[in-house]
Amino acid sequence: MREAYHVELEQLADRLAAMSVQVADAMEQATKALLEADLGLAEQVISNDAKVDDARADCEEKAYALLALQAPVATDLRTVLAAIHAAESLERMGDLALHVAKAARRRHPEAVLPEAVRAYFAEMGTVAVRLARKTEQIIKTKDVEAARELETDDDQVDDIHRHLFTVLMNREWPHGVAAAVDVTLLGRFYERFADHAVSVARRMVFVVTGKMPGYGTSEDL
Template sequence: MRMRDAYREQMDALNALLGEMCDTVGAEMERATQALLEADLELAEQVITDHDQLAERSAEAEELAFELLALQAPVAGDLRSVVGGFQLVSEIDRMGALALHVAKVARRRHPSRVLPEEVAGYFVEMGRLAVELARNAHQVLESQDYEDALSLMEDDDAMDDLHRHLFTVMMDRDWEHGVASAVDVTLLGRYYERYADHAVSIARRVVFQATGKTPEQLKEAG
């Protein structure tokens, strides 16, 4: 097999594994959100227990990236893609860690429901968006299409809007659920917002890998 073909095959394998990891963190957040909304201790424990599998996949992805560096000696754009692979592993790991945080909040407050009725609907939608962003991140990693990546970045706006509106509910003088509840809701809102931010970071890195430019530079170029 020619060196270029070997590089392409290994790079495709790395991107496929990263895509599978996106599916994993999407499933983690979906289950964590359900555990949060339904005060489901068993489901929260499942997210916490299964999280170790993500660490194993991360180690596998990093090993693939190291092999690409050591065996293929990539240069220029290829080197950019391999180095970006390490950064993508980190972004996906952080998404998984945030889903884990959500599950731990649900476990800590069990058997009580964490979310007051006034804000539960926000988290239904934030959870849905989080799973969709993870799914779209997988698609972007598979296609390596910078236009798909730019579209994912736009999807983050809806999560930011929900996060802002969530604060207006908590700051209302009619809020009657106390400080502890407000702290839980604030932290949870931040977890979902950061989860979306990491999905956007994945998209940004794919844009750079595909074009050698940041999204801002592409926009300036027209």
């Protein structure tokens, strides 16, 4: 029975890792759709979002079943609780990729982004996808150091996001209010995507150490 139980825990982690792949692919495709005004790719991201929602529901169902039937304690309990929270964060990452794809679809056949900011979004997209792919490995390995290193990548997204505001606040911004609103919202989507990836990594640190990073110790993520 205990062996079967631990197999179920491993399967739960596998489901979370698979969700990380899904949302990484979604953001990669959504960013390409955004930069290239690719309607077909945007539609693909939009239609695939239901699969991410289904994956979250499946993870939560399995996790609650383990809580009810196995009454886990210590590390096992932390694993199940972390899975519930991580599934929520991963589903939100899928939603944020969806928002990017919808922006590309809404403005098609026109480009959403002015040329002046395209490079910033290309870089944010690259970093965001890298975060999600690293998250997959962290879920699989429970590598605490790798989880803590994710913060550096997140800082890159934060820095670009802040710089976008200086671009938008320039009096010589020539692209109008609608473009400024699009850039503001899209920048926020990428920034939140990265934050959720860090949140998942923190949950994995919690599983291993029993402490939730980010709350006032020198060892925080």
